[in-house]
Amino acid sequence: MTNFEGLMKFKKYIYLSILLLCSQGWASLSGQSVPSVDENIPFLVTFGKQGEYSWGDDDFYQVWFFSIPRDFKQPFYIRVFDPDCGGEYDEIQGEFNTRTQFSVYGGKGVDPDQNEDSKGWQTGSNFKEGTLLQSMIFGGEARYDNKYYTFGPFNPSSGDLNTKWNVYMFKIVSEGISGDDGNLFRYFMSRDRDSNIPVEGGNAFTYEYTFRMWNDFKSVAHIYPYVDTGVIWVQQRNFDWDNDGKILIVSKYKRGLEADISGEKEWNDSRVGIDDEEIGGSLDFQFHKRQGRPEDLVKNNNVVITIENQYGEALPFYSSPIGGVPKYVPKISVSPVPKPK
Ligand SMILES: [Ca+2]
Numbered sequence: 021m022t023n024f025e026g027l028m029k030f031k032k033y034i035y036l037s038i039l040l041l042c043s044q045g046w047a048s049l050s051g052q053s054v055p056s057v058d059e060n061i062p063f064l065v066t067f068g069k070q071g072e073y074s075w076g077d078d079d080f081y082q083v084w085f086f087s088i089p090r091d092f093k094q095p096f097y098i099r100v101f102d103p104d105c106g107g108e109y110d111e112i113q114g115e116f117n118t119r120t121q122f123s124v125y126g127g128k129g130v131d132p133d134q135n136e137d138s139k140g141w142q143t144g145s146n147f148k149e150g151t152l153l154q155s156m157i158f159g160g161e162a163r164y165d166n167k168y169y170t171f172g173p174f175n176p177s178s179g180d181l182n183t184k185w186n187v188y189m190f191k192i193v194s195e196g197i198s199g200d201d202g203n204l205f206r207y208f209m210s211r212d213r214d215s216n217i218p219v220e221g222g223n224a225f226t227y228e229y230t231f232r233m234w235n236d237f238k239s240v241a242h243i244y245p246y247v248d249t250g251v252i253w254v255q256q257r258n259f260d261w262d263n264d265g266k267i268l269i270v271s272k273y274k275r276g277l278e279a280d281i282s283g284e285k286e287w288n289d290s291r292v293g294i295d296d297e298e299i300g301g302s303l304d305f306q307f308h309k310r311q312g313r314p315e316d317l318v319k320n321n322n323v324v325i326t327i328e329n330q331y332g333e334a335l336p337f338y339s340s341p342i343g344g345v346p347k348y349v350p351k352i353s354v355s356p357v358p359k360p361k
């Protein structure tokens with residue numbers, strides 16, 4: 021190979037590497053992996069309804085929304101990773117005997133902006149409003165263990181139209197219909213049946229997040245509630261945090277306010293004021309584990325969190341934070357400009 025050929029090969033390699041990096045960056049920013057890379061959360065979790073509250077699920081179901089831009093016309097899919105409860109990842113209690121139902125809804129009644137019940141965060145709410153498009157019950161089938169199951173194809177216009185965001189809304193409900201084990205799983209909204217290809221401009225969000233923390237001291241989990249116009253203060257509520265370290269609230273204007281935390285099988289809450297500059301962006305709720313000796317690690321910690329505004333309306337947590345990941349920026353003091361004499 022001549023030097024010139026070598027240089028061209030090297031250039032091609034660099035070009036391909038940049039292309040690959042960009043496409044990966046796009047995938048992680050697109051927000052259709054639930055949980056997302058930014059959140060650093062390994063799994064969602066839903067327990068069978070015969071489970072104990074002390075294992076970290078307050079209601080044995082979880083509701084997630086997917087939004088599709090109005091001008092996106094192709095069919096799409098919702099993929100569930102490890103939908104079974106058994107084998108890899110899942111949390112066993114005695115023996116695996118849990119059945120989990122996953123149901124996808126579209127049509128009128130889904131849009132949480134028009135229907136508070138649809139959010140599914142308050143116990144007793146009719147979170148199944150909308151038209152059932154597809155449903156499937158999973159037990160411990162090995163063929164779904166450590167694999168994806170794909171719902172769809174769905175036609176975007178079979179969602180519930182939201183004219184404020186100019187999107188069609190869909191939701192997926194996971195319900196632990198029997199048993200007492202913890203089903204751990206993830207979602208991905210995809211343009212492809214067999215692989216994860218994000219829908220451009222799509223997003224995913226929930227109003228009550230039930231998730232698993234990593235089993236180590238160093239990993240910090242994040243969730244990103246979106247603060248819309250008119251919010252003056254928010255109230256966070258967390259369940260079964262097991263006094264596992266700190267929950268910190270960070271934004272451009274908050275360096276790390278400590279939220280009140282819960283112990284075993286209990287809720288705790290606290291309020292925090294919102295600055296005008298925080299409207300129209302996301303806050304960063306950070307979950308820092310309690311540090312200590314290896315034997316002090318709180319293992320398999322499942323936790324629930326909701327955030328509501330001063331009107332008692334739940335705020336959405338976007339798996340890809342709107343306005344990007346908020347970073348604290350100390351306010352720069354500006355010297356007064358002397359008046360001309
Ligand atoms: Ca499994």
Ligand SMILES: [Ca+2]
Nearest residue numbers: 102103104204
């Ligand atoms: Ca599972």
Ligand SMILES: [Ca+2]
Nearest residue numbers: 076260321322
């Ligand atoms: Ca817990």
